[in-house]
Amino acid sequence: MKEILLAYASMSGNTEAIADLIEEELVKHGLHVKRAEVYDIAASDLVLAESIIFGAYTWGDGELPDDFLDLYDEMDDIDLSQKQMAVFGSGDSSYDVFCGAVDLIEEKIKGRNGNIAVPGLKIELSPFGEDVEKCKVFAKDFAEVVAKSAAS
Ligand SMILES: Cc1cc2nc3c(=O)[nH]c(=O)nc-3n(C[C@H](O)[C@H](O)[C@H](O)COP(=O)(O)O)c2cc1C
Numbered sequence: 001m002k003e004i005l006l007a008y009a010s011m012s013g014n015t016e017a018i019a020d021l022i023e024e025e026l027v028k029h030g031l032h033v034k035r036a037e038v039y040d041i042a043a044s045d046l047v048l049a050e051s052i053i054f055g056a057y058t059w060g061d062g063e064l065p066d067d068f069l070d071l072y073d074e075m076d077d078i079d080l081s082q083k084q085m086a087v088f089g090s091g092d093s094s095y096d097v098f099c100g101a102v103d104l105i106e107e108k109i110k111g112r113n114g115n116i117a118v119p120g121l122k123i124e125l126s127p128f129g130e131d132v133e134k135c136k137v138f139a140k141d142f143a144e145v146v147a148k149s150a151a152s
Contacts, residue, residue, distance in 0.1 A: 004034070006053045015055045018135050051142075056101040061096065075109075080112040084142070090124075098122060
């Protein structure tokens with residue numbers, strides 16, 4: 001069974017709630033999810049993983065959460081090619097840069113030759129209503145890319 005590393009940072013639970021929805025949907029699609037808080041993950045875990053989904057809330061002025069900083073720097077030393085990856089996050093659109101952490105992580109992945117399997121998912125605070133569906137579609141689309149890349 002294919003394993004997805006789902007690593008996220010969440011301070012007040014909103015990003016974690018998105019992770020819950022994504023994990024549930026990935027499992028429905030027959031994938032095994034290794035879930036972790038990002039501060040428990042090292043670059044060596046990324047090297048071993050075939051597929052990775054990152055989640056992060058945005059802090060400061062469109063910045064990464066502190067929990068993400070070490071891994072973000074460590075990623076400079078690894079090659080992410082051959083890996084299917086995607087990023088989601090929670091933010092608050094009253095700030096100037098909505099969900100800036102999602103964009104920063106995507107840029108890093110691209111800079112390390114990783115494949116962005118599905119476009120970044122940006123959710124306003126905690127997911128409800130239509131946003132719940134968006135989270136499910138994000139996970140379903142990711143599962144389909146993983147299945148296709150496994151078959152090829
Ligand atoms: C000091 C501070 C700065 C923030 N800066 C931003 C920001 O620049 N852009 C944004 O979209 N959200 C910003 N937020 C909002 C959080 O990203 C948002 O509350 C998010 O839902 C928190 O996710 P969590 O519950 O997973 O910790 C900020 C929140 C705080 C407290």
